[in-house]
Amino acid sequence: MNRYDDPSLLLEKLKEYEGIVGWKSPSNIALIKYWGKYANQIPLNPSISFTLSQAFTQTTISYHSKIKRSEKVETTFYFEGKLNQEFAKRVKNYLDALLPIFPFLTQLDLTIKSDNSFPHSSGIASSASSMSALALCLCSMEKQLFGTLEDKDEFFRKASFVARMGSGSACRSIYPKAAIWGESIDYEESSDFYAIPAKLALHEKFRRFRDDILIVSKEAKSISSSDGHKIMSNHVFREPRISQAKKRLHFLLKALKEGNYNRFGEIVEKEALTLHGMMMTSTPAYILMEPNTIKIIQEIQNFRNMTGLPVYFSLDAGPNVHMLYPASIEDKVHAFVENDLVKYCKNGEYIKDYLGSGPMELDFH
Ligand code: DP6
Numbered sequence: 001m002n003r004y005d006d007p008s009l010l011l012e013k014l015k016e017y018e019g020i021v022g023w024k025s026p027s028n029i030a031l032i033k034y035w036g037k038y039a040n041q042i043p044l045n046p047s048i049s050f051t052l053s054q055a056f057t058q059t060t061i062s063y064h065s066k067i068k069r070s071e072k073v074e075t076t077f078y079f080e081g082k083l084n085q086e087f088a089k090r091v092k093n094y095l096d097a098l099l100p101i102f103p104f105l106t107q108l109d110l111t112i113k114s115d116n117s118f119p120h121s122s123g124i125a126s127s128a129s130s131m132s133a134l135a136l137c138l139c140s141m142e143k144q145l146f147g148t149l150e151d152k153d154e155f156f157r158k159a160s161f162v163a164r165m166g167s168g169s170a171c172r173s174i175y176p177k178a179a180i181w182g183e184s185i186d187y188e189e190s191s192d193f194y195a196i197p198a199k200l201a202l203h204e205k206f207r208r209f210r211d212d213i214l215i216v217s218k219e220a221k222s223i224s225s226s227d228g229h230k231i232m233s234n235h236v237f238r239e240p241r242i243s244q245a246k247k248r249l250h251f252l253l254k255a256l257k258e259g260n261y262n263r264f265g266e267i268v269e270k271e272a273l274t275l276h277g278m279m280m281t282s283t284p285a286y287i288l289m290e291p292n293t294i295k296i297i298q299e300i301q302n303f304r305n306m307t308g309l310p311v312y313f314s315l316d317a318g319p320n321v322h323m324l325y326p327a328s329i330e331d332k333v334h335a336f337v338e339n340d341l342v343k344y345c346k347n348g349e350y351i352k353d354y355l356g357s358g359p360m361e362l363d364f365h
Pocket of ligand 1: 029030032033034035041047127166167168169170225226229275316317
């Protein structure tokens, strides 16, 4: 039994319930990567991410008491306005797994509607935003139906816990600006079970950071992140990777606190390359970077060397490049993007994102 299992969260029979809840929740970019996990979505190593703003999922759940009683979770799932069986299956499996935490879900008919601000096939990880939005909705339902989770910190902690069970990285999207997930000696309150807010760990110089997401490819990945995590279990570099990530988190936290751009960039870029290095040295070995990924990385490094401006890259588990830099040099960086980088982007596309203020509850009144 985990700390959130609560078999008493059941609705009074014969009473009619109906309502609607909704959240808009952003994606995030990991600076120290979560890569590899134990059972039940427990990470091999701690991670830290910047919470984004423009790449988000908006989800609503409308619910009413079931007409016909059953012990199953009943949902209808719409993605971008259309019934979507594939996603519906994933969501249903997820809700089934959450029954010890939200047993009332079997007592209601649910209609879930979800929309992304970015094209689903843009290669942008959508599980962080979608699973965090869904987890927040479930906590709002609990609050609406049972009057629990009134305490804000407890509400978000539970939402992060529940989001983690859907997708590990989703647990970090719950908090504004930055979040840490996974036990770390550098952060006393940190936990493997949920993320914690790390906004205060950021020096002023990092609070208005930009993340331009340069879309290199929109193709589905040859190996999903979930499979990538599994492959880490027997990776020849598994143990050194775990201790490396812990060490890097220590030094990154120091750089973030001191406002040290150089040190920040050095660690973040190494992390991105390590993530892909792990993929290239695993069994099976695979490559998710594309030739244009490398071109963009080299252009960013050249631009930094020539101008001395603090512009750095990071990568997700895919070919797209995240370009991180302070808002104060935005104009110069956008000129650089237009002149030197868009030619490497699929259809010249890139998304201008930035550190955001975290998820937002939708108001239906
Ligand atoms: C490379 O959170 O997508 O983006 O827990 O299996 O859903 P699951 O994996 P997911 O993995 C994200 C991996 C990463 C690094 C990170 O976000 O920390």
